[in-house]
Every structure is written in structure tokens, then in C-alpha cells.
Amino acid sequence: MAASALFRWADIQPEQMNPLVTRQYLTGTKTTLARLVLKKGAHVPVHHHVNEQVCHVVGGALEFRLEGKQVTVRAGEILCIPPDVPHEVTALEDSVALDIFSPPRQDWIDGDDAYLRAGAGDAS
Secondary structure, X not given: OOOOOOOOHHHOOOEEEEOOEEEEEEEOOOOEEEEEEEOOOOEEEEEOOOOEEEEEXXXXXXXXXXOOEEEEEXXXXXXXXXXXXXXXXXXXXXXXXXXXXXXXXHHHHOOOOHHHHHOOOOOO
């Protein structure tokens, strides 16, 4: 059995993914929790993953494009994205999101996250 652990965002070094996005995350036995800070105009290009994703927008507003539609998620709202659903997101304003992934984001642990490092203010 894994031991319980206490974490503080202030103790987790933010990772500058690109000029408009910073990421902090921690991984447990069965989940990854991420805190993403996105400046207005930040764009995460289309991608998909084997993980279910639950995105809670803490502040700001994010526009997701998935399943042929646009969904705006504002502070206090939560979006659930099933595994393997292609999606992209643009920050409509400066935003903070908490994302929960299950299973853990092995691609992030392995450093296979170029899609996030490349996405900035453009859609390429």
C-alpha cells in the first residue's frame, strides 16, 4: 500500500511549457493532477490520450474544441473528456485549470509532451 503524502503547489516547480503556458503536476498511483496556467491566447493543439480527463477551470475561460463542437468552460465549471477523444483548447482570457487524469499521464512522465510545448498563440 502506498503511503499518504501532502503536497503544496508552492513547492512544485512550475514548468514553462511555452511562452503562454506553465504546468505543475503530481502523479499518484492511479491519477495525475495538473495545474495549468494559461495566458490569454494560449493554444494547446489537437491531441488525444488514453487518459480520461476532468478539467476544472478555477479562473478565466477556456474554449475547447472536441467532438465537432466548441465548448466554453468558465471559472467554476468542469468538463469531462473521455479517453481517446481528440481535443484542443484556447485560453479566452488568463486562466487557471486543474486537470485530473486517469490513468496517470505516462507520456508526461516520459517527457513525450511536445504537443504542449509547441502550442502557444498560434494554431499550428
